[in-house]
Structures are given as C-alpha cells and as structure tokens.
Amino acid sequence: xxxxxxxxxxxxxxxxxxxxxxxxxxxxxxxxxxxxxxxxxxxxxxxxxxxxxxxxxxxxxxxxxxxxxxxxxxxxxxxxxxxxxxxxxxxxxxxxxxxxxxxxxxxxxxxxxxxxxxxxxxxxxxxxxxxxxxxxxxxxxxxxxxxxxxxxxxxxxxxxxxxxxxxxxxxxxxxxxxxxxxxxxxxxxxxxxxxxxxxxxxxxxxxxxxxxxxxxxxxxxxxxxxxxxxxxxxxxxxxxxxxxxxxxxxxxxxxxxxxxxxxxxxxxxxxxxxxxxxxxxxxxxxxxxxxxxxxxxxxxxxxxxxxxxxxxxxxxxxxxxxxxxxxxxxxxxxxxxxxxxxxxxxxxxxxxxxxxxxxxxxxxxxxxxxxxxxxxxxxxxxxxxxxxxxxxxxxxxxxxxxxxxxxxxxxxxxxxxxxxxxxxxxxxxxxxxxxxxxxxxxxxxxxxxxxxxxxxxxxxxxxxxxxxxxxxxxxxxxxxxxxxxxxxxxxxxxx
RNA sequence: GGCUCCAUCGUCUAAUGGUUUAGGACGCCGGGUUCUCAGUCCGGUAAUAGGGGUUCGACUCCCCUUGGAGCUGCCA
Numbered sequence: 001x002x003x004x005x006x007x008x009x010x011x012x013x014x015x016x017x018x019x020x021x022x023x024x025x026x027x028x029x030x031x032x033x034x035x036x037x038x039x040x041x042x043x044x045x046x047x048x049x050x051x052x053x054x055x056x057x058x059x060x061x062x063x064x065x066x067x068x069x070x071x072x073x074x075x076x077x078x079x080x081x082x083x084x085x086x087x088x089x090x091x092x093x094x095x096x097x098x099x100x101x102x103x104x105x106x107x108x109x110x111x112x113x114x115x116x117x118x119x120x121x122x123x124x125x126x127x128x129x130x131x132x133x134x135x136x137x138x139x140x141x142x143x144x145x146x147x148x149x150x151x152x153x154x155x156x157x158x159x160x161x162x163x164x165x166x167x168x169x170x171x172x173x174x175x176x177x178x179x180x181x182x183x184x185x186x187x188x189x190x191x192x193x194x195x196x197x198x199x200x201x202x203x204x205x206x207x208x209x210x211x212x213x214x215x216x217x218x219x220x221x222x223x224x225x226x227x228x229x230x231x232x233x234x235x236x237x238x239x240x241x242x243x244x245x246x247x248x249x250x251x252x253x254x255x256x257x258x259x260x261x262x263x264x265x266x267x268x269x270x271x272x273x274x275x276x277x278x279x280x281x282x283x284x285x286x287x288x289x290x291x292x293x294x295x296x297x298x299x300x301x302x303x304x305x306x307x308x309x310x311x312x313x314x315x316x317x318x319x320x321x322x323x324x325x326x327x328x329x330x331x332x333x334x335x336x337x338x339x340x341x342x343x344x345x346x347x348x349x350x351x352x353x354x355x356x357x358x359x360x361x362x363x364x365x366x367x368x369x370x371x372x373x374x375x376x377x378x379x380x381x382x383x384x385x386x387x388x389x390x391x392x393x394x395x396x397x398x399x400x401x402x403x404x405x406x407x408x409x410x411x412x413x414x415x416x417x418x419x420x421x422x423x424x425x426x427x428x429x430x431x432x433x434x435x436x437x438x439x440x441x442x443x444x445x446x447x448x449x450x451x452x453x454x455x456x457x458x459x460x461x462x463x464x465x466x467x468x469x470x471x472x473x474x475x476x477x478x479x480x481x482x483x484x485x486x487x488x489x490x491x492x493x494x495x
Numbered sequence: 496g497g498c499u500c501c502a503u504c505g506u507c508u509a510a511u512g513g514u515u516u517a518g519g520a521c522g523c524c525g526g527g528u529u530c531u532c533a534g535u536c537c538g539g540u541a542a543u544a545g546g547g548g549u550u551c552g553a554c555u556c557c558c559c560u561u562g563g564a565g566c567u568g569c570c571a
Contacts, residue, residue: 009571010571011571013570013571043571045570045571046570046571049570049571107569111569114568114569118568122496125496126496127496127497127498127567128567151569166500169500169501172499172500173499174498174499175498178497178498178567179567182568183568183569185569186569188569190569192568192569192570192571193570193571194571196571197571212565213499213500213501213564213565214564214565214566214571215565215566215571216499216565216566217498217499217500217565217566217567218566218571220499221566238500240500240501240564241564241565243563243564245506247563247564248563248564249565275507278507278508278520279507279508280507280508281508282507282508282509284509284519285508285509285510285518285520286509286518286519287519287520288507288519288520288521305507305508306500306501306502307500307501307502307563307564308500308501308563308564308565309506309507309508310505310506310507311506311507312505312506312507312521312522314506314521314522315506315507315521315522316521317521318520318521318522319521321533321534325534365533366533366534367533367534367535368532368533368534369533378532378533429530433530440530441529441530441531442530444530444531445530445531447530448530448531448532454531454532455531455532456531456532456533457531457532458531458532459529459530459531460530460531461530
C-alpha cells in the first residue's frame with residue numbers, strides 16, 4: 001500500500017455537501033498517510049444539473065478546508081482532463097471496444113416504452129428488468145433505425161456470484177441474476193455514472209475507491225464493467241452515511257449542509273475537519289482532539305465504523321469553541337474581523353487603526369465565542385456609540401432599582417481614579433459597593449446594564465479597562481439620561 | 496416488492512469470547528470558582544433492539560424477528 005492513489009469525485013449539481021467533505025477527507029487522509037496522491041475529479045455528466053458555479057463552490061470549499069488535491073481542476077496532472085465532460089473521447093474508445101467485442105449493444109427503445117414496461121412490471125409485482133428487445137434486432141431492423149437516437153447497454157451474460165472485499169465491511173456478495181442489460185451510455189452520448197466512474201478510475205490509476213455506502217449497490221455493476229473490459233479491480237471501501245437528527249439522510253431541513261454555510265456561520269476548518277474525522281472513525285477510547293498531522297498519522301480504514309452516524313451540532317460547537325480558544329490571539333482577531341466588518345460594527349480602516357483595542361476585546365470575549373460570528377452579538381456594545389437596554393435588563397434592573405441615583409454616585413467617584421488600572425478600578429468599585437444599600441451582585445448588574453445594556457457580559461473591570469475612563473463615564477451619564485428621559489424608574493418607590 | 500448494508504448511553508464511539516459493577520467524549524443534571532453569562536475544575540445521569548442457538552463463558556460467533564438505511568434511473 002505504498003503509492004496509493006485515492007480520489008474524491010463530486011458532481012457539481014449543488015453546493016459542497018458536508019457528507020461529501022467527509023468522504024473527501026478520508027480519501028485525503030489515506031493518501032497523505034501513505035504518501036500517495038489525492039485526485040479531485042468533477043463528475044459533470046449530468047448536463048441538466050451540472051453548473052460552473054457549483055464547480056467553483058466545490059473547489060473553494062476544498063481549499064478553505066485545506067483538502068488540497070495533487071491532481072485535478074486548476075492544476076491538471078498526468079491523467080487529465082479531470083472533468084468528465086472533457087473526457088468523452090476516452091470513454092468512446094472503451095465503448096467501441098465493448099461494441100466490437102459484442103459485449104454491449106445499441107438500444108433504440110424510447111423512454112416512454114421503457115416506462116410502460118416498468119409500470120407493467122410493478123403491477124404484476126415482478127422486479128423490472130429490461131426485456132432485451134434491442135439485443136435481438138435483425139440487421140434490416142437495425143438498418144431501419146439507424147438514424148434514431150439510442151442508448152448503449154451492457155450485455156449481462158453472467159450467472160455467478162459477484163464477491164468483493166470491502167475494506168470497511170468485509171465480504172459483500174451479489175448475484176448477477178439481479179442485473180439486467182443496464183445502460184452505460186445515455187442517448188445524449190454521455191456515459192452513465194457507473195460506466196464513467198470505472199473508466200475514470202482505471203485511466204487515472206485509482207487503486208483505492210473510497211466513497212459513501214450509497215454506492216455499495218453500484219459496486220457489482222461496476223465490477224461487471226471492469227470484467228467486460230478485462231480490467232483489474234481496485235480496492236473498495238464504503239463509508240457509512242451521515243444522518244440528520246431524525247436519522248434520515250442529512251439534508252437542508254436538518255440545518256446547514258453546505259461547507260459555504262458552515263464557513264459563513266463561523267466554523268473553523270480545523271474544527272470541522274476534526275469533527276468529521278471523528279464522525280465514523282475513532283482512534284482509541286479517549287482522544288477527541290486531533291491535529292491534522294495526527295489525523296494523517298493515525299487514520300486507518302480498519303477503524304472506520306460500519307454504521308451510519310447522526311450529525312450533531314452540539315459536539316461540533318464544542319470543538320469549534322475549543323479550537324477558537326486555542327488560537328493565537330492575533331489569529332483570532334484576523335478571523336473575527338470579517339464578521340465585524342460585515343455586520344458594520346466597524347470599518348476596515350477603523351480595524352487597522354485600533355488593532356490593539358481589537359485584540360483586547362477579542363481576548364476578553366474569547367471563551368464565549370462558539371462561532372466566529374458570535375463576536376457580533378457578544379461584542380457589539382464595544383463598538384456602538386450608545387447602548388440600548390434589553391427588555392430583560394429593563395425589567396430586572398432598570399425598573400427594579402433606583403439606577404439613576406446609583407449611577408450618579410458612581411459618577412462622583414470615578415474622577416478620583418487617577419490611573420485607570422485594574423487595581424484602582426476594583427478598589428473604587430468595591431468601596432462603592434460596600435457603601436451602598438444594595439447587594440453586591442445587584443450592584444454589579446446595574447453597572448453591567450449601564451455599560452453594555454445587557455444582563456450578560458464579560459468581566460466588568462475588563463470592559464471598563466478597554467472602554468477607558470472617558471467612555472465609561474459617558475456610558476453612566478448616557479444611562480442616566482435615558483432613564484430620566486423615558487422616566488424609567490421602579491414602579492414601587494418604597495422598593 | 497427484490498437485492499444489499501447496518502444495529503452499544505439522547506448523540507459520536509471504546510471494549511475484536513473471559514482483564515467489565517460495559518469505558519471515554521458531547522449533551523443534560525448537580526457542585527466549586529465568580530459581579531452576570533461563558534470558560535474552567537469536580538461529581539452524577541444514561542446503552543449492548545428482541546428471541547433462539549454455539550460455548551465452561553458472549554456486546555463480541557451463527558440463525559430468526561424487528562427496526563433503520565441504500566440501490567432497484569438515459570442522477571451521481
């Protein structure tokens with residue numbers, strides 16, 4: 001297993017799906033581990049649904065995740081092209097071979113005719129198989145239909161057990177009697193998936209075919225094509241599917257499924273990779289956090305589990321938070337910045353000029369950030385010129401305590417703080433707290449509301465340190481003004 | 496319907512016939528730290544789908560049932 005070649009072969013009919021990413025990841029890991037090659041191939045033989053935009057999304061997504069390919073779109077390689085739509089000539093030569101060797105034939109049956117036969121079979125409760133009408137066409141009949149469009153079918157002349165050894169599930173058996181003369185070339189001249197995939201894997205010298213287990217039933221058909229062509233088989237490994245919370249196949253209705261969405265929500269590539277790696281694979285009974293290098297080193301197909309796995313956002317979030325916390329501060333800032341700018345909390349220019357403040361803010365917010373985008377609602381009060389009381393803050397603090405006079409007292413004490421340091425601020429507020437007729441807990445909550453408008457925030461001293469003396473004073477003043485202006489006072493004066 | 500795959504806590508999984516009162520992680524619950532919320536630390540809750548075999552012994556092997564999934568396309 002030294003120079004192994006693996007591949008990821010998505011079809012560009014939508015975004016890059018998270019399930020596909022895991023397949024890509026396992027292929028990538030195995031190629032890295034064995035110092036082999038990882039090939040990216042675009043399977044765009046479905047003319048109707050394939051789009052250039054989708055190809056873009058796939059390439060971008062793969063790059064963002066750091067799943068770089070050794071051969072494929074944009075970089076080429078010795079076995080290109082790497083887009084099926086550009087490989088028609090290659091398929092043609094293999095089709096010619098099959099036709100010439102009388103192992104395949106042209107079928108002129110229309111889609112309508114076939115559909116009728118299927119309906120009939122269903123009514124009779126017998127499994128549908130193509131009745132081979134066109135296989136027995138006489139030369140005059142063939143001559144007559146020469147100009148009609150046709151598909152090409154593979155002759156099923158086997159009567160045996162197809163057995164292959166799947167690297168994750170062991171021996172899998174099918175009997176050839178289940179297969180009919182299936183189509184390998186569509187009437188538009190494009191090869192059908194099962195055919196194209198075989199030709200591509202062969203010509204690209206793929207020796208380990210690792211894919212989702214939805215392909216397990218396709219495998220015997222593909223093996224039959226290999227056999228018809230006299231080609232030797234690669235190793236197969238079928239990965240379990242990823243399910244949604246309700247255990248049905250993961251789809252949009254379970255939440256985000258495209259890499260782009262995960263990216264926009266503020267997930268880190270490393271967290272996503274770590275999560276996906278552990279979803280369906282384990283190393284031992286205790287390790288959860290794996291660096292990429294570790295994954296490359298420790299990954300093996302033998303430890304891939306056979307059963308499908310439910311995608312769980314709670315665990316992904318836990319990992320994302322973990323990875324964010326372990327990021328160097330400057331990196332954290334760099335990653336959070338786009339979210340702050342996009343939400344208009346600050347401009348790029350402001351960010352450049354206030355790098356140090358930004359670092360302090362993000363350092364303070366650090367452990368609270370689960371998704372990078374959390375920075376927006378967690379830290380907005382730092383960037384806004386005035387804070388607004390949340391409904392809860394209003395009900396539980398502003399309308400419950402005599403905040404206006406409390407703030408006034410604070411304002412009297414603040415100017416006496418000469419050097420705006422942690423120690424001085426603590427000293428002053430502890431003193432205030434002791435002096436006032438309010439529980440310490442409530443006292444600090446009133447401050448929190450004045451400074452942030454909210455009932456929850458990071459450490460208050462930390463906030464004041466970042467805001468600076470001026471802004472801190474002005475927030476208390478603003479709060480008093482807002483209270484006076486809107487007459488926000490406790491309903492019960494005695495309370 | 497036919498064929499195929501799968502089955503351990505709510506979720507991801509460990510335990511590859513005996514070392515196990517079935518281990519870890521996320522979640523959840525409780526507690527410590529504390530000005531709130533997080534974070535962090537400590538503790539707790541919770542599973543071998545059911546039934547038959549094989550065996551001195553079964554989560555582990557075999558069979559059946561049940562449940563879930565996939566394929567059964569001129570989609571990939």
